[in-house]
Amino acid sequence: MQTKTSRMGHKPLALGLIVLAAALVSAGILSRRSQAEQVKEANAPVIPTVSILTVGQVTGAPLELSARIEPWARAPIYARVSGYLKNWNVDIGAPVKSGQTLADIETPDLDQQLLQAKAELATARSNLTLATSTAKRWQGLLAADAVSHQEADEKAGDLAAKQSAVNAMQANVDRVQALQRYTRLVAPFDGVVTARNTDVGALISVGGVPGSELFVVSDISRLRVYVNVPQRQVAAIKVGDKAELSVPERAGKVFTATVQSLSQSINASSGAMLVQLTVQNDNRELLPGGYASIHFDAPVAGSALSIPPSALIFNKAGTQVATVGNDNRVVMKQITVGRDLGSALEIASGIDRNDRVIANPPDGVSTGDAVRVAAAATTTKAKL
Secondary structure, three states, X not given: OHHHHHHXXXXXXXXXXXXXXXXXXXXXXXHHHHHHHHHHHHHOOOOOEEOEEEOEEEEOOOEEEEEEEEEEEEEXXXXXXXXXXXXXXXXXXXXXXXXXXXXXXXXXXXXXXXXXXXXXXXXXXXXXXXXXXXXXXXXXXHHOOOOOHHHHHHHHHHHHHHHHHHHHHHHHHHHHHHHHHHHEEEOOOOEEEEEEOOOOOOEEOOOOOOOOOOXXXXXXXXXXXXXXXXXXXXXXXXXXXXXEEEOHHHOOOOEEEEEEEEEEEEOOOOOEEEEEEEEEOOOOOOOOOOEEEEEEOOOOOOOOEEEOHHHEEEEOOEEEEEEXXXXXXXXXXXXXXXEEOOOOEEEEEOOOOOOEEEOOOOOOOOOOOEOEEOOOOEEOOEEO
């Protein structure tokens, strides 16, 4: 009886051991299968997920450029005679009329030169009078055969020389008198005195070196505006076109300028053409010599395309973009960049608007690689 009970007690223990062994075997099989699947997945090629953008078009926008303002006319006033400044009648900022006296110069040396020239002229006229009477007498003597032809010709030649001397002395007097008219400095046209570089008693010397001018008179009722237009936009600028002008000191105010002339030449160093505009300045709100901004309403013609800089790939093959074909495989395309527009690049050639360009291509991507498109395409537009 005891032996039978002992055998019945060992049966549950053996059954439990069998179940435990079966569980361990099953766990090992499942673990090996999971590891095999992980190894298979690790060895399988990874298909990257990419975002697609639609090629945009460069749209026209007003062209904004920096410009400089110059007076319509600017005349530096230099001294034509030496002396001392006697007085000045106008200061900077004063409006002047054409012919108005700006200052007077004392010229003691020039006054003495005029007196000397007049005295020399009087002497030459006296000599001419004597030579005239002498030549007449010798002509009478020649008619009576009292003198030779040689002697009569000598007196006639002396008369001609004396006449030439009188003419020379008269011209010298006229020259000095003409210089005396420059002792009064006058405005050449209606305008404003924009500089005064002298004062009463200052020594005045004859000169025309920049920086030695005594006054500067500028006509600011109308102004010239100079702007350098990039070569790509010069075809859109024509004589008579209107532009908007603004200056920092007149915030929010816009002035209308008109294209006056084109230089018809591209500067080799800047790659731009000089354009001259004019603007009315009746209220004297614009200041010559200042900085200004010019806005041209000159939209870009054509169908230029644009993409963001992040789409570019630079490698030994050159500049490329990665596009996605209908089979979701990569197609590399060589492109030519026209201009950098800041947030976008203008593409001169290599793609069209129907291409699906990868926004941020993964490293090492090449033609034929499979990709997974993550989201709908977005359009990128750029403005000049």
